[in-house]
Amino acid sequence: MNTRLRAAIAAPLGLLATGVASACATCGCSLNADAVTGYSASAGLRFSVQYDYLHQDELSGGTGAAGSVPAGDELERETLSRYVTAGVSYSPNADWRLDLKLPYVIRSHSTYGTYDPTQPLPPASASHSSSIGDGRVVVGYQGLLPSHNLGLQVGIKLPTGAYGTHVNFSSGPLAATPLDASLQPGTGSTDVIAGAYYYQPVSQTFDLIFTGQWQHAFREHLDAPGNDYRPGDVTTATAGLRYVADMRLTPQVQLNVTRHEADRGALADTQGTAGTTVFASPGIAVQAMARVHLYGFVQLPVYRNLSGHQLFPRYIVTAGISYGF
Numbered sequence: 001m002n003t004r005l006r007a008a009i010a011a012p013l014g015l016l017a018t019g020v021a022s023a024c025a026t027c028g029c030s031l032n033a034d035a036v037t038g039y040s041a042s043a044g045l046r047f048s049v050q051y052d053y054l055h056q057d058e059l060s061g062g063t064g065a066a067g068s069v070p071a072g073d074e075l076e077r078e079t080l081s082r083y084v085t086a087g088v089s090y091s092p093n094a095d096w097r098l099d100l101k102l103p104y105v106i107r108s109h110s111t112y113g114t115y116d117p118t119q120p121l122p123p124a125s126a127s128h129s130s131s132i133g134d135g136r137v138v139v140g141y142q143g144l145l146p147s148h149n150l151g152l153q154v155g156i157k158l159p160t161g162a163y164g165t166h167v168n169f170s171s172g173p174l175a176a177t178p179l180d181a182s183l184q185p186g187t188g189s190t191d192v193i194a195g196a197y198y199y200q201p202v203s204q205t206f207d208l209i210f211t212g213q214w215q216h217a218f219r220e221h222l223d224a225p226g227n228d229y230r231p232g233d234v235t236t237a238t239a240g241l242r243y244v245a246d247m248r249l250t251p252q253v254q255l256n257v258t259r260h261e262a263d264r265g266a267l268a269d270t271q272g273t274a275g276t277t278v279f280a281s282p283g284i285a286v287q288a289m290a291r292v293h294l295y296g297f298v299q300l301p302v303y304r305n306l307s308g309h310q311l312f313p314r315y316i317v318t319a320g321i322s323y324g325f
Contacts, residue, residue, distance in 0.1 A: 030256035031318050032238040035209040036285050036295050041094040041148040048087040048322035055080050056311035069309045075115040076311050077124050082106040095143030103133040105185040125172030127179050133161040134186045155193040161186020181229040181267040189217035209240040232261035254281040272308030295320050
């Protein structure tokens with residue numbers, strides 16, 4: 001199957017390069033959903049919905065699990081984040097594409113607060129929030145090669161989600177105090193996004209895809225004194241292998257690498273927000289109908305190197321559906 005035909009069949013799913021904001025700064029969903037079925041070279045309008053489930057309940061530090069934290073540090077219990085992301089993609093021709101994405105963030109978090117090994121653990125303080133997160137606008141250009149299999153991306157993340165001190169703990173000793181800045185639905189920053197991708201059929205039955213993306217906060221939005229927080233830079237890279245003998249059913253696997261630099265500012269946890277993670281992500285894409293496509297993936301951690309102590313997920317689940325015109 002030639003590259004253009006394969007891209008045309010894949011078009012309805014080439015929508016979301018997931019950049020979900022993480023519940024702790026390092027441990028977010030890193031699956032690249034653009035790479036699920038390749039990057040489209042077909043014109044048209046496409047709609048999508050993606051669901052991500054991220055339960056962080058393993059206390060980690062460095063390259064492994066941690067039994068506790070040093071005296072005086074925060075001892076977190078768990079964070080459960082669920083994201084429902086609506087996406088719209090428009091391609092006027094084979095060279096250009098505009099992607100719009102807006103997540104709805106549902107998050108529960110609990111913590112024991114400052115750890116004192118000489119005292120019994122206090123009751124956990126808990127919070128729950130459900131609101132719109134930070135939206136993204138990304139423009140892609142893939143007219144560099146006649147085969148349209150090499151592309152560049154540039155975009156912006158907007159501060160559409162609540163941030164700073166908007167969400168408070170609802171119960172426990174910390175009730176009515178603000179939730180950590182990195183756990184708010186939004187970051188309160190405007191970020192620049194830059195990336196590139198390349199995909200190549202390596203046989204009649206296999207495709208390889210490589211992607212890279214960098215995100216940098218260049219402007220903080222302060223709506224009240226003390227709302228001083230800027231998320232650290234995030235760099236992601238993906239290598240994917242797809243079995244494309246039958247495009248109606250496409251098993252595949254990705255290797256997702258994320259590097260998160262430490263957050264900055266008076267509200268930031270500068271000691272426990274940096275790190276590098278690697279996930280292996282097996283999954284499948286299904287053409288349910290002519291214009292409807294489904295996909296599902298499980299991300300499994302294979303490596304971590306985290307600063308300080310952070311809550312880490314044992315797995316991440318992603319599922320999506322798209323409809324193309």
